[in-house]
Amino acid sequence: MKKPFNILAICLVLNLSFYAPAYPQKKTVTAKKTIAVATQKNEGTPIPNDPDVKIGKLANGLTYYIRKNTEPKNRAELYLATRIGSLMENDDQQGLAHFTEHMAFNGTKDFPKNEMINYLQKAGVRFGADLNAYTSFDQTVYQLPIPTDSVAVFKNGFKILANWAGKIVMEGDEIDKERGVIVEEDRQRGKNAKERMSKQLLPLLLKDSRYANRLPIGKLDILHSFTHDKIRNFYKDWYRPNLQAVIAVGDFDVNEVERLIKANFSELTNPVNPRPRVAYDLPDNIAPLVKIITDPEQQYNVAQVMYKQRGRIMKTTADYKKSLMYNMINSMLGARLQEIMQKGNAPFIQAQSGYGPYQGGLVPGINAFQSFAVSSSGATLEKALTAVLAENERMSKYGFLQSELDVARKNILAGNEKRLKEKDKTASSSFVQKYLNNFLTGTSIPSTEFAYELTNKLVGEITLEQVNALAKTLITTENQIIIVQAPEKEKAGLPTEAQLLAALKNAGNGVTAYVDNSLNKPLLEQKPAAGKIVNEQKIDQIGVTELTLSNGIKVLLKPTDFKNDQIIFSSFSKGGTSLATDANFQSAETVGLIPQSGVGDFNPSQLNKLLAGNTGRGGAYIDGLYQGYRGSASPKDLETAFQMVYAYATNPRKDAELFNKSISDYKVVLANKSADPGSVFADTVQAVLSSYHKRGMPTNLSDLDKISLDESFNFYKNLFADNSGQTFVIVGAFNMETIKPLIETYIASLPASGQAHNFVDNGIYPPLGKVSKTVYKGLEDKASVELYLHGDYEFNAQNNVQLEALKAALEIKILERLREKESGVYSPRVGLSIKKYPKAHYYFTISFSCATANVEKLIGAALDEVKQIKDSGATADDISKFKSEEQRQIELSLRDNSYWLSYLTNRLKNGEALTQLLDAQQRINNVTVETTRATAQKYLNEDNYIRLVLLPQK
Missing domain, CATH: 3.30.830.10 (Metalloenzyme, LuxS/M16 peptidase-like)
Known part of the structure; x- marks a missing residue:
């Protein structure tokens, strides 16, 4: 099935070839001059470490x-x-x-x-x-x-x-x-x-x-x-x-x-004469550093400006206060740039500005105010960069508005409240990172209670004048770096070094103060006429209650105590883009842009401002076979999330400017897509796996010319005008008696005719038989391999567990053979994809990258492992590993809200028993050497074998 239309995210930070994250480090002294720091009186008091560690x-x-x-x-x-x-x-x-x-x-x-x-x-x-x-x-x-x-x-x-x-x-x-x-x-x-x-x-x-x-x-x-x-x-x-x-x-x-x-x-010892651990730093630069780079496989025109600064270690209340103000600045400036990106005349495709670790932590201890812009061409890159820098200058010259600060403050306080409520449900892994930072950098470790009280106190004390004064320090006259990365074909139109420096110098000319576009009205003008709960049924074995509403919609409720302040939900009804005709399919594929355009009278920017400090979020989605609603909230904000569901169902927003801007931006993405070998290979994989069906092919530029906003909007309205067949699953920390009136008001009131809905099987299936396709694209000695063994099968819990066990055993053997024995790959992957609709089908995937000279040898080795597991089954050791890992993952999953939401939704979609998990351990225990051998012989069948290889161009 062709993936729903989506504007691809463009990488916002230079992706350098590192192998791990880096964290801030204490200031060090070297012989070289280091990055200048604005003089700061170290006010405040030391932050005490959490007594619970x-x-x-x-x-x-x-x-x-x-x-x-x-x-x-x-x-x-x-x-x-x-x-x-x-x-x-x-x-x-x-x-x-x-x-x-x-x-x-x-x-x-x-x-x-x-x-x-x-x-x-x-x-x-x-x-x-x-x-x-x-x-x-x-x-x-x-x-x-x-x-x-x-x-x-x-x-x-x-x-x-x-x-x-x-x-x-x-x-x-x-x-x-x-x-x-x-x-x-x-x-x-x-x-x-x-x-x-x-x-x-x-x-x-x-x-x-x-x-x-x-x-x-x-x-x-x-x-x-x-x-x-x-x-x-x-x-x-x-x-x-x-x-x-x-x-x-x-x-x-x-x-x-x-x-x-x-x-x-205690028995570990240090060397008698230990080598000194020398601290290293990054010197500053007085004059701006400029670099313009092009590459034949680069897809986007990106310009970036950095103002390096010395970072501070979080040790005192003053440090904490400053970090909160940086958080506010980043949030407010980011919101302004998002507003611009939603306009039809936006000078950039994407843009961002913010203060944080230098290049995402490239050098510990160095922070930077960093801005970048992505443009449609090399010729427009200077204009795009200038526009982003102008927003920085607008911030520096005129500051922010009190209304913007209020939004940022509400969001910080909402997050702070949530952390306190979840203090006894915080995952162990989140504490680890704090202790790592303390050991590696000396950062303090405040307790949740201390951080809560301090945040509330400081957020209340921070003034607009203080934030605006800090914002003025972000643009410095030294330690400036300008970088351009662009496709080779755009080289002639790129701005020169002199033009980039001029943009940096003159960006603030003529800027005026920001005008807030907030919309002061409620999300819903009035509450809908409530429906009723007409039936209630309990499934005690798994702690679920099923409600039937007066409009025919069903709601499954699973109250939990896994989190104190989390409720998540989703719904589904059969249909999706499968219902589109061939004539309007391209427009239907863009239907996801409708909920992205906001709701009712609110564009996305105005909606975010309206919901500041409110954790309630809800929205609509459409995929290939289903449409429905998703959302989350703290218990106190659940009504807001349900209001949004009702609004997206009954009052979608038709925004021609935003819709056309998205299509225009996507044209730029597609125009440069063929430069990247990985993108070309991915498109080939998609085409082959859909047997080149016209509805399964990757989107191209000519497809975008067939898209109509009216057709897309009408398709959305028709899908959600009748919510018959919708089934909601709600999981989390809710009270049954409190949630029922909200369900009656906002879900039982959704329009529904009672008609049965179904999706359409449009015949998009992988090819049968043996298929081999080699793509020649790329400049380097690098090959990518994807092997598929697939077929139709009977979809049921017993078969699925046996397939999972076979996948786990094959994954172990492929890793041992291709990495440990052949030393030919780094991280080979074995995947298993199963689906029931529109026709039950499974895919085993073996994928890896390697040197071009080793492709045939490693494919042969992978298929040899497939043959061995077909001949002998999985080893007893590997089956033991599978059973242990499955058991441990089940233990974790049963106390996870997201797992239950997914589990219940999938059982309902597939028409399976909701109590299926009660027998999961028995199905796992039924896996043996002989069952894996029988499963391998039946399903690792090379009669349906797809071999796809990416090699560098000849």
């Missing part, structure tokens, strides 16, 4: 953070954080900090070879999804989510952390096998326009700093040829307890965890 230090210098937290139950997040990264590498070790991270999973003293991964998978911990790590410039962090209801597994979790900290064995053969994996990681993440442009940008963005010569991925020639002693020396020098921290948050006894940390980590 136990912070300690062993005699060897290792720091630990321990917190008891019961969300999720019977689980813990264990982390090993190290204050080391690529900045610590010698010239002949470039890339070995990241390489060391890989080796942590390839054999330690207590877990030889792959024993660690095997052990954890049998305990239900998923490799990659749960068990993972990352390396950055100045930190390497290992994460291990682990169950706590198994004493042995939980204790071994700390043994694993200790093995990473000081017991990686670095066997020579394992080092050599991993070289190819890391080279393929570089290939998978790079070998594209972004990487090529990054290589030209980094000398500018990291000018005269060590960062420019210590990218975490390192240098390929070193990765290929370094001797084993180089990486062993790096590990010996830098993996030491005085640079490490253990973080443990979860459902456990704090004292027992402290004992486990002491027992496992």
